[in-house]
Amino acid sequence: MTKIAIFGVGLIGGSLALCYKGKPGYTVVGHSPNPKSVEKLLKRGVVDIATTSMAEAAQDADYLFLCVPVGMLEDYVKQLVELPLKPGCIITDVGSTKASVTESAAAVVREGVYFIGGHPMAGSERHGVEAASSHLFENAFYVLTPAEGTPELEVDRLTAFLSETKAQVVRVDAREHDEIVGAISHLPHIIAVALVNQVRVYNETNPLYQNLAAGGFRDITRIAASEPSIWRDILVNNREVLLKLLQDWNGEIARFIQLIEQSDGEGIAEQFRLSGEFRGKLPERRKGMLTSLYDIYVDVPDHPGIIGSIATLLGNARINLSNLQIIESREDVPGILRLSFRNQEEADRASELLGEQYAVHV
Numbered sequence: 001m002t003k004i005a006i007f008g009v010g011l012i013g014g015s016l017a018l019c020y021k022g023k024p025g026y027t028v029v030g031h032s033p034n035p036k037s038v039e040k041l042l043k044r045g046v047v048d049i050a051t052t053s054m055a056e057a058a059q060d061a062d063y064l065f066l067c068v069p070v071g072m073l074e075d076y077v078k079q080l081v082e083l084p085l086k087p088g089c090i091i092t093d094v095g096s097t098k099a100s101v102t103e104s105a106a107a108v109v110r111e112g113v114y115f116i117g118g119h120p121m122a123g124s125e126r127h128g129v130e131a132a133s134s135h136l137f138e139n140a141f142y143v144l145t146p147a148e149g150t151p152e153l154e155v156d157r158l159t160a161f162l163s164e165t166k167a168q169v170v171r172v173d174a175r176e177h178d179e180i181v182g183a184i185s186h187l188p189h190i191i192a193v194a195l196v197n198q199v200r201v202y203n204e205t206n207p208l209y210q211n212l213a214a215g216g217f218r219d220i221t222r223i224a225a226s227e228p229s230i231w232r233d234i235l236v237n238n239r240e241v242l243l244k245l246l247q248d249w250n251g252e253i254a255r256f257i258q259l260i261e262q263s264d265g266e267g268i269a270e271q272f273r274l275s276g277e278f279r280g281k282l283p284e285r286r287k288g289m290l291t292s293l294y295d296i297y298v299d300v301p302d303h304p305g306i307i308g309s310i311a312t313l314l315g316n317a318r319i320n321l322s323n324l325q326i327i328e329s330r331e332d333v334p335g336i337l338r339l340s341f342r343n344q345e346e347a348d349r350a351s352e353l354l355g356e357q358y359a360v361h362v
């Protein structure tokens with residue numbers, strides 16, 4: 001039996017628990033210092049065993065996942081390595097920053113216990129075990145940041161163990177991780193929050209702001225609804241990187257101020273051209289929880305019920321659709337549907353089946 005101990009069973013810890021719970025050969029133990037949370041975990045069936053005792057959760061565990069806010073990680077590692085642990089166990093975390101925990105853990109781990117930093121790059125603005133899903137990590141990147149000197153064998157062992165999450169494991173240097181994730185995740189969260197707060201203040205004198213903000217504004221600021229305590233810790237922890245990124249951000253905004261002051265339409269259009277070109281090259285692998293690499297495109301006439309017919313055709317053939325998106329739908333041209341599947345085989349079968357009635361592109 002492989003024992004998995006999860007410390008902090010919220011969105012990420014709960015989703016990890018669900019990747020293993022109920023599968024043969026695994027026992028999943030959840031830890032929370034709060035007896036009410038322990039009760040809730042058992043009631044929801046997210047873990048096999050739940051306890052308020054760190055020692056009990058850690059005892060004999062093969063893999064120990066720290067899924068608490070970033071500010072608590074260092075302390076958790078220190079407490080765990082003082083406990084009797086199974087020789088050869090791997091302690092890992094899921095924190096959104098990697099440099100501090102990777103370095104502080106390397107300084108305290110002892111013989112026979114391994115620490116390997118981790119960051120599943122999937123999630124949402126939601127929090128708590130109620131939002132957990134066994135599909136959360138599918139096709140997402142899962143970054144590992146082993147410190148120098150960590151045996152390859154142990155990194156391979158953790159990588160193989162994580163295959164149950166269906167994420168794609170990649171290795172990145174911890175500091176490089178914090179710089180890149182700072183730019184693509186932490187900075188966007190700051191921008192979204194600042195933008196929402198700017199409009200919030202305008203709305204105090206005119207509630208029409210809020211009423212008219214239902215469409216695009218709502219979409220691009222989704223992440224501004226993220227959990228404050230989680231993000232407080234991330235931003236404080238990645239301080240150096242973020243200060244540099246915010247300086248660069250000020251430069252980008254200053255450029256726009258100048259272009260607009262000078263009514264430089266060509267300069268503004270150039271900014272949109274440059275961003276559109278780069279954005280077009282971004283891999284389309286993370287569209288929320290159900291992401292997929294295996295997409296096909298179907299031209300469909302724009303008439304009611306067409307999506308239902310396609311879904312029924314696939315359902316009858318037992319092909320699982322993991323996502324569906326209408327890319328274009330106008331009365332005068334055929335619409336394009338993007339259908340996503342979890343593997344190549346399902347995408348191929350769908351192409352063949354739908355190709356009998358529709359134009360399919362891969």
Ligand SMILES: NC(=O)C1=CN([C@@H]2O[C@H](COP(=O)(O)OP(=O)(O)OC[C@H]3O[C@@H](n4cnc5c(N)ncnc54)[C@H](O)[C@@H]3O)[C@@H](O)[C@H]2O)C=CC1
Pocket residue numbers: 007008009010011012013032033037067068069070072094095096097119120121122123124125126127128129227230234
């Ligand atoms: N939210 C997201 O989309 C992602 C978050 N992460 C990282 O995952 C970790 C967990 O985040 P989420 O699961 O999103 O948050 P969450 O709020 O859903 O879960 C956090 C868990 O930690 C526990 N916790 C909070 N304060 C505690 C304390 N003082 N003592 C003991 N336990 C405490 C909570 O009870 C909860 O079980 C964080 O380090 C975060 O940076 C990583 C990838 C994505």
Ligand SMILES: O=C(O)C(=O)Cc1ccc(O)cc1
Pocket residue numbers: 095096120121122123124125185223
């Ligand atoms: O909701 C989103 O789009 C996210 O960006 C979720 C997220 C939050 C924190 C992470 O460290 C990784 C992913």
